[in-house]
Amino acid sequence: AMQPPASGEPFVLSASLDNARHLSNLLRAVHFQDHATCFATASGLRVTVEDAKCIQANAFIQAELFQEFAVQEESVIFRINLSVLLDCLTIFGTSSLPGTSTALRMCYRGYGYPLMLFLEEGGVVTVCKIKTQEPEDLLDFDFCSTKVVNKIILQSEGLREAFAELDMTSEVLQITMSPDKPYFRLSTFGNAGSAHLDYPRDSDLMEAFHCNQTQTNRYKISLLKPSTKALALSCKVSIRTDPQGFLSLQYMIRNEDGQICFVEYYCCPDENITEAEL
């Protein structure tokens, strides 16, 4: 075990993880901006990334996933450069050879202090100190279950290819959810023409289908495209919309050790709706 030299303030956050990949993979799934806000409570760590005041992604790692996780204050919050954090976590390389893993110890003394990372692999230790910044206000999508109009849970396998091949010449991704046909439809309107991907409610991929009302909403495709990374890691995804058309995508991710963590994306519907042909 790596013990940092005892000196100065006590740590408000200290955590140990035998396999840093459990953290780095998850963080990559939300890495569409350079900066992220880290929020730690006794339940675990949440890393939030936002863009354009329209989209927010959260990666959750529960305290149980860590070998050690201690938070001394009610909550600890700081802003950090996510690109740098990922580079440090993967300092021993990103390829996962079987049997080898990077061990991680993370320490933070509080406001104004850097985040300290101790990474060890094969007897080699790297120490990183990453500056932390003032946390910024985060969007509150206020997405609670009581407000959900439509919800489906799909096996990720069925959506992976679709998202990877989305027609990026389309400005929007249109999502239709309905108790009637087409049930669940993803549409793009690109240079070549329009494309629709339909998932019937009785498809083997459909784990749950609770659509009460026909809703069609459009979201900027450039904002949703990064969620493809989370989709690639996940085994299941839940797709929910509220009365205003706000979208919640929740990805269930099983890590190498079979432990479950979650990534969620929230997105506002696109205001500039131009009449697109179907």
Added chain:
Amino acid sequence: LSRIGDELYLEPTASGLSLRAVNSSRSAFASFLFAPLFFQLYEPGGPAPGTECFRCKVHMKSFLGVFRSLPSLEKSVGKCLILLKPRASRLVLQLHCKYGVTKTHNLAFQECEELQAVFDTQCCSSRLCAPARVLAEAVVHFPLTLAEVTLGTGPGGKISLRNYTEDEAEPSKTMVTELWLAEDEFQSVAVSPGSCITFCLKEFRGLLTFAEASNLPLTIHFDEPGRPVIFTLDDTVLEVHLVLATLSNLESNSQTPLTNGVSHLPTPSDDFADDLGSYMVALETSTCEGGPPSPTFPLHTPRPAQRDPEEEDEEDEEGAVPGTPPHKKFRSLFFGSVLTPGGPGLAPTQEVLAEDSDGEC
């Protein structure tokens, strides 16, 4: 077809669905005719009496985009439905996939005139037929960047393939690759001895890849240099034609006017320093009845601006193969437009032979 042109022409007929392409310099034309039996269901929705068949063209890239990632397509797609909706101006391609998932693509199309190169395999004095594999194995010896190849018939029924080099090229600096195929490698050989033709390799490679994959024998019909070479693949449900212009000999210089009303064209000038020194022989519009030899005249190719080289290169998986290089040397194939007798003489700088005629039925 994407190796030939940027646009895919579709024409549903009673005898099947015809897919065609032509290159920008109109020196290469290909058509694939899928018989109704090829499909699970084929409804051409025939034209109302008195109207012509519906034809349209779509961007090649848009069409191919629907079928990207072929391996996963084979695993996940059960069937494909193609619908042509003239009123909505949409070509609908619907893929029925695993798990009940349906992918529907609505592609915009443009109505177009008939695209049909004029050629007749019966007119060709030479014919070769070989399994695609034999030709593929021969062609593999030539670099991917090679533009043109010369096919020749030699003594003892041997067939040669040689890379074509321009006359100006320094003999000491060019590498010549030549290979000979014995008559017995071919399924049939019926050739005029001593004949040879030069054509664009890139466009031919595209067809060869298809022929190999479909395991069909390839037939090559050719005649004198300058007359197009026609490659055909035949199967019970598919008919493929690839028509490529060939380089003509500098020697053959007769200029008998055509009998069907095409304007008499000026004699080739001795000073052809601007051209690459090639002359081409035009195809005749009427079906070949052993008519008079066609005139040769200077080659004035469409300016490269008509073709987007980056576009063509992008479509190329190999990357190293250049865009259709012969458009500098190869004349346009004649595309069956009816020129009015005594029509305007073609100025030497105008190369408008592949006219799209209006109101053609």
